[in-house]
Amino acid sequence: MALATPLRHLLAGQPAAPEPTGTTASLTTQRAFPPHNHRGRLRARFAASPASPGPTRDVATAAAGAAGRPTVLVTEKLGAAGLELLRSFANVDCAYELTAEELRAKVSLVDALVVRSATRVSREVFEAARGRLRVVGRAGVGIDNVDLQAATEAGCLVVNAPTANTVAAAEHAVALLAAMARNVAQADASLKAGKWQRSKFVGVSLVGKTLAIMGFGKVGSEVARRAKGLGMDVIAHDPYAPVDRARAIGVDLVSFDEAISTADFISLHMPLTPSTTKLFDDETFAKMTKGVRIINVARGGVVDEEALLRALDNGTVAQAALDVFFEEPPPKDSKLVHHENVTVTPHLGASTTEAQEGVAIEIAEAVIGALKGDLAATAVNAPMVLAEVLSELSPYIVLAEKLGRLAVQLVAGGSGIKGVKVVYSSARDPDDLDTRILRAMVTKGIVEPISSAFVNIVNADYVAKQRGLRVVEERILLDGSPEVPISSIQVQLANVESKFAGALSDEGDIRVEGKVKDGTPHLTLVGPFSVDVSLEGNLILCRQVDQPGIIGKVGSILGKMNLNVNFMSVGRIAPGKQAIMAIGIDEEPDKEALKLIGETPSVQEFVFLKL
Numbered sequence: 001m002a003l004a005t006p007l008r009h010l011l012a013g014q015p016a017a018p019e020p021t022g023t024t025a026s027l028t029t030q031r032a033f034p035p036h037n038h039r040g041r042l043r044a045r046f047a048a049s050p051a052s053p054g055p056t057r058d059v060a061t062a063a064a065g066a067a068g069r070p071t072v073l074v075t076e077k078l079g080a081a082g083l084e085l086l087r088s089f090a091n092v093d094c095a096y097e098l099t100a101e102e103l104r105a106k107v108s109l110v111d112a113l114v115v116r117s118a119t120r121v122s123r124e125v126f127e128a129a130r131g132r133l134r135v136v137g138r139a140g141v142g143i144d145n146v147d148l149q150a151a152t153e154a155g156c157l158v159v160n161a162p163t164a165n166t167v168a169a170a171e172h173a174v175a176l177l178a179a180m181a182r183n184v185a186q187a188d189a190s191l192k193a194g195k196w197q198r199s200k201f202v203g204v205s206l207v208g209k210t211l212a213i214m215g216f217g218k219v220g221s222e223v224a225r226r227a228k229g230l231g232m233d234v235i236a237h238d239p240y241a242p243v244d245r246a247r248a249i250g251v252d253l254v255s256f257d258e259a260i261s262t263a264d265f266i267s268l269h270m271p272l273t274p275s276t277t278k279l280f281d282d283e284t285f286a287k288m289t290k291g292v293r294i295i296n297v298a299r300g301g302v303v304d305e306e307a308l309l310r311a312l313d314n315g316t317v318a319q320a321a322l323d324v325f326f327e328e329p330p331p332k333d334s335k336l337v338h339h340e341n342v343t344v345t346p347h348l349g350a351s352t353t354e355a356q357e358g359v360a361i362e363i364a365e366a367v368i369g370a371l372k373g374d375l376a377a378t379a380v381n382a383p384m385v386l387a388e389v390l391s392e393l394s395p396y397i398v399l400a401e402k403l404g405r406l407a408v409q410l411v412a413g414g415s416g417i418k419g420v421k422v423v424y425s426s427a428r429d430p431d432d433l434d435t436r437i438l439r440a441m442v443t444k445g446i447v448e449p450i451s452s453a454f455v456n457i458v459n460a461d462y463v464a465k466q467r468g469l470r471v472v473e474e475r476i477l478l479d480g481s482p483e484v485p486i487s488s489i490q491v492q493l494a495n496v497e498s499k500f501a502g503a504l505s506d507e508g509d510i511r512v513e514g515k516v517k518d519g520t521p522h523l524t525l526v527g528p529f530s531v532d533v534s535l536e537g538n539l540i541l542c543r544q545v546d547q548p549g550i551i552g553k554v555g556s557i558l559g560k561m562n563l564n565v566n567f568m569s570v571g572r573i574a575p576g577k578q579a580i581m582a583i584g585i586d587e588e589p590d591k592e593a594l595k596l597i598g599e600t601p602s603v604q605e606f607v608f609l610k611l
């Protein structure tokens, strides 16, 4: 029974089977998925379950040994403990300071890529990977150097290490704040140049001053805590931050304009996104209090550096302390870097021994987990699903894909798939049933046999949309115990012709339904016919008029051909009327066997389906 593989399957797209004649790839219309509100809850914690153990070294080594060692390319310096962990699971190629061309050349030879902020993982990199790259691990927070859309289209998971360098970045912001206010860097350089300039480097005090935190996330809130300890009045602007979290540490959330126009110090802590790019421009600087001081340990791109230079020159901004730059490293003759009122560090926010060890371990665990087929809690471009949920749904994941695979093979050539409906019957509250993985696996089952695409949890929705495949989900709420997550899954393909008329429901759609029995997926409905056949190996469906002797005739043909029948089931509408025979066989029958079945008297139609 093939139930051990599904979780690996979720991430590891497999090469598609050749397009069968008679089916069509002309999928139409758009996707319409109902929204799920599980994300916040699922983000909470990704606990390893017995079915999906966390990447301890022993487990990792065992898994690698069983499945062959993957290869991981590390392009920037990573903490030793993380490297060691990666090496316990994979072949690790550390190649630093690669040119873009060298990176493209190497990436098709690896299963995972681990980077920090200096490696640009562009669309060209994903294209050069030619489908092999399964995961990109960003050893840090900011993923603005990774083309997420291209990763998703390529079915490549992107994971980051979002927490291990938070304190280091916050401490660096506070270090820059204090160093700037007291001219530490300038005074140090002056003294080392043989001067003793006490009156030139008179600073400003922090106590009682207003600090505006722009972006009240992990780093921003840690900076706020520390600044309060220094006696500063802290306000923050973050359109998405919960008011309660700010209130809990005594910080008022205010509007953007209020923050920038009332602060003596402004510290930037938002991500670089299209909407934050050059957010701090001439117009913004003009609204600030004259003599404001600015710290940036977020991303250089959130500031229009030329506008900042003008604001420094005209005195609007008294001083700036910058750890990050639009271009890194900045040009050697950068006026901003050399400005006497600017303190600079070369992107050192995350660079403490402790943070780098933490980040390295965090990313190594995430990458190993992803290579093993687990869905990482820190996945940036895929739904985050708790290990317990995955474990519980694993037989349904297999069922969902097999139903999709079955349904598409029943489509007659040229009729095109107009839309897919997936119906889940369950006694469980819909809010407690996360079906995103099942939907993705139905899409995988439908798309892979008719295209060269490979589909996984990362790109399923994208692939469906690209192909104009409209997938809708429906829940049927049953009475009964919510212990069993799903009673049945039904896949319907609307407005298509079928090469097996018996699979058409009264409404004219292809309809197959399955259940999980004793952990094994079973086919339980084909069109209007109830059957019960284990979904393993291959399947022959025959439609005939219900009468004695046919099962024996077909069975003896298969026996003579040495084809092992693993399951057989007959479903009929009424005695003596139409019936369907579903036969599970281990091997693939040759043409001769199929011809003999087709010639059996009373067999009106039959179809051979690969599962």
Ligand SMILES: NC(=O)c1ccc[n+]([C@@H]2O[C@H](COP(=O)([O-])OP(=O)(O)OC[C@H]3O[C@@H](n4cnc5c(N)ncnc54)[C@H](O)[C@@H]3O)[C@@H](O)[C@H]2O)c1
Binding pocket: 141, 142, 143, 162, 165, 166, 169, 214, 215, 216, 217, 218, 219, 220, 237, 238, 239, 240, 241, 269, 270, 271, 272, 275, 276, 297, 298, 299, 323, 324, 347, 348, 349, 350, 351
């Ligand atoms: N210099 C370094 O070495 C270093 C180290 C760590 C993090 N960082 C950078 O610091 C930034 C923050 O990291 P984090 O871990 O706190 O991330 P985070 O996601 O926890 O916090 C970012 C916050 O910014 C908010 N935000 C988004 N758009 C905004 C906008 N337009 N205005 C105001 N707020 C907005 C978000 O709601 C979120 O609360 C990122 O850019 C990250 O790359 C730099």
Ligand SMILES: O=C(O)[C@H](O)COP(=O)(O)O
Binding pocket: 116, 117, 118, 139, 140, 141, 142, 143, 165, 347, 349, 350, 351
């Ligand atoms: O976003 C981050 O995590 C920081 O900018 C750190 O980047 P680094 O890993 O290149 O130091």
